[in-house]
Amino acid sequence: ARKEFDSHVSNVHDLKSLEELRLKFLSRKGIIQNFFEEFKKLSTDEKRKVGKILNEFKIYSQSVFEELKEKLEAQKKKSESFVDITLPGRVRQIGSKHLITQTLDEIKSIFKGLGFSVYEGPEVESDYNNFEALNFPEDHPARDMQDTFFINDKFLLRTHTSPVQIRLMSQKKPPIRAIMPGKVFRNEAISAKSYCLFHQVEGLYVDKDVTFAELKGTLVSFIKQYFGHDVKYRFRTSFFPFTEPSAEMDVWWQPKGKEGRWLEVLGCGMVDPNVLKNVGIDPEEYVGYAFGMGIERTAMRKYGIDDIRILFDSDLRFLNQF
Numbered sequence: 053a054r055k056e057f058d059s060h061v062s063n064v065h066d067l068k069s070l071e072e073l074r075l076k077f078l079s080r081k082g083i084i085q086n087f088f089e090e091f092k093k094l095s096t097d098e099k100r101k102v103g104k105i106l107n108e109f110k111i112y113s114q115s116v117f118e119e120l121k122e123k124l125e126a127q128k129k130k131s132e133s134f135v136d137i138t139l140p141g142r143v144r145q146i147g148s149k150h151l152i153t154q155t156l157d158e159i160k161s162i163f164k165g166l167g168f169s170v171y172e173g174p175e176v177e178s179d180y181n182n183f184e185a186l187n188f189p190e191d192h193p194a195r196d197m198q199d200t201f202f203i204n205d206k207f208l209l210r211t212h213t214s215p216v217q218i219r220l221m222s223q224k225k226p227p228i229r230a231i232m233p234g235k236v237f238r239n240e241a242i243s244a245k246s247y248c249l250f251h252q253v254e255g256l257y258v259d260k261d262v263t264f265a266e267l268k269g270t271l272v273s274f275i276k277q278y279f280g281h282d283v284k285y286r287f288r289t290s291f292f293p294f295t296e297p298s299a300e301m302d303v304w305w306q307p308k309g310k311e312g313r314w315l316e317v318l319g320c321g322m323v324d325p326n327v328l329k330n331v332g333i334d335p336e337e338y339v340g341y342a343f344g345m346g347i348e349r350t351a352m353r354k355y356g357i358d359d360i361r362i363l364f365d366s367d368l369r370f371l372n373q374f
């Protein structure tokens with residue numbers, strides 16, 4: 053029986069054959085139990101001889117069984133954690149930068165190349181910084197032009213990034229040369245052309261002898277780097293309370309298959325002396341230029357997008373294209 057048991061043991065390679073071994077030898081109806089049944093029938097003399105051998109065999113076979121069981125279970129565990137490197141990988145979906153963020157990054161890097169640093173201000177702004185210090189007289193209809201979201205009578209959601217000019221000039225002595233990107237808010241009717249929220253990049257350069265020609269040169273250099281050297285652009289005279297003289301810059305926009313037209317991309321001008329006075333800079337000593345551009349329009353022109361709302365929709369079919 054011992055020989056038979058050992059030869060069975062050598063055939064056990066997995067948990068299934070181990071179970072077969074247990075059934076055959078160690079179970080209630082197995083060979084060993086059978087021996088004990090037979091043992092009862094023997095005479096006392098014979099019992100004395102066989103008993104010891106039988107007990108030893110039982111203990112021996114049980115310990116072999118336990119040992120095998122432990123070994124095979126460990127093996128099984130190991131094989132289950134095996135990594136099959138030949139399986140095709142699972143592709144993990146990762147996000148990407150929104151088109152507006154990409155555009156802002158690109159604009160920042162162009163202006164960094166032109167010697168501008170980057171400065172940011174808050175989206176909730178005081179009426180003073182957003183309007184008054186920028187030379188919008190109180191009760192002037194120009195305030196209505198900007199369709200403001202008021203928070204109370206002192207604070208509002210900024211309608212442009214120009215108040216960041218005020219913050220910067222109040223904190224720092226010239227020379228100042230910085231761009232100021234961020235979100236702005238206007239209570240306008242939502243359409244393909246306008247949304248209640250959009251982004252601007254403000255620019256400011258204040259020093260002893262800054263000229264309008266430098267302003268033009270900087271903006272032309274920017275527009276060519278951003279849209280390509282063959283971009284068609286023009287300057288038009290305009291009005292802003294905080295710049296004098298003021299201008300707007302347009303670029304030619306021709307969506308595929310549609311009629312082309314001029315698209316306004318930015319406002320600009322020489323910083324009004326009243327603004328400099330408001331921040332404690334002497335307009336006899338310093339001059340400055342400023343500009344502010346709408347980011348959505350710029351991006352729409354570049355990528356041929358004709359509805360601004362798609363930029364705020366979070367539609368993956370759109371987002372995945374960039």
Ligand code: PHE
Pocket residue numbers: 211212213214254255292295318319320321342343344345
């Ligand atoms: N803040 C103006 C606007 O929102 C743009 C501008 C900025 C114009 C700086 C001139 C100088 O339309």
